[in-house]
Amino acid sequence: MFRSSLLLLAALASSLPAFADDTDLKGRLEREYVDLGAEDPEVREIATEQMLNEGVSAGSFVRNKLAAEKDPEVNGRLLVVLRAIEHEEVTSLERTAETELREISRLDARIAGLEAAATEESFRVVTLARDLAVARRRLEQTLEEIGKRLDCQVAATPTIEQPAEPEKTEYLRGGGGNIGDFAVDPRIDCQILYVDKDSPVIVISAGSNLKVETGMKFTVYRGSQYVSKIVVTAAGAGFASCRELLDFRKEPLRQGDPVSTRVFD
Incomplete structure (x- = not known):
């Protein structure tokens, strides 16, 4: 019943002319806070709905007023507004957490891919280094064999001394x-x-x-x-x-x- 009344008051509030200071959040909140303690029940309902519509931007203001408020009626309405604000804050944080978790998952997948690529590249480097070492040994053996064969050719070739120049x-x-x-x-x-x-x-x-x-x-x-x-x-x-x-x-x-x-x- 109370919630239905709030919705009705919100509809009525939307048809009211805007005040000159509606662009000033602090000014609006101060006016709404004063109206929470008005004698007219309809004014109190409208002020409550307006403060609810301010959302999380009214959080600090509501908490400060609630800490010093002595009027049970105003205190109760401030609590209703604060619970709604806290719910919205938690919902916003949950959405932020979901976004950050998706980003973390994306980065984790990227890191895993880079690590796999690095492992593969390291394996290729090791393989190439091994192949290079084998190729060098083969070259040394080939040159050694060439030297031996040419030694035999030189030994069989008469030495012809070149005239001095x-x-x-x-x-x-x-x-x-x-x-x-x-x-x-x-x-x-x-x-x-x-x-x-x-x-x-x-x-x-x-x-x-x-x-x-x-x-x-x-x-x-x-x-x-x-x-x-x-x-x-x-x-x-x-x-x-x-x-x-x-x-x-x-x-x-x-x-x-x-x-x-x-x-x-």
Whole structure:
């Protein structure tokens, strides 16, 4: 019955003209609070419904007034308004919690996906590292086998001492001039694959497929610096065995040194 009366009063209140201070929440609440203690029951009902319509924005005001209110009638109406406000606050918090839970679930799923991807990527890295190590071991074994085979070829090849070239030797050791002055055709660029410190065997990464022939000379360099010269003693399909022309040495040879017939052209 009381609730039906409140609904009726709300309908009546909606037809009343707006007060000049209706945009001022505090002013409206103060007026509604005063009307809660009015002698006219209809005014009290209308004030109660209006305060209910203010919603959670009236929460602080209602709590402050309720703490100091002595009139049982006003106190009871303030309690009704406060219970409605608290219910609305709880409902709002529940909606917020549901939204946050959905967001947490979405983020959890995203994190799980990223963790799975990271695990898969880590496995791929480990696999690639293992494959790389295997490939390096195979390369070392292949180069070692090449060195052994070329050692046999060198041992079976008569050593032909090259005549000394004093003017070129001094020219190159001095680091001056244009090393390309001594380039020959075909012009080939490659690198040292293998250097045997215990024998004169040197393996380069160019062979008969690039027209490398026995007796062909190459210049070895490092960056822009001349290192030495080598001569081919045997040529395979994709590599060649060489020996160093010691009279032209400026620096010891290293695996990976660039080799060319046309350095510094």
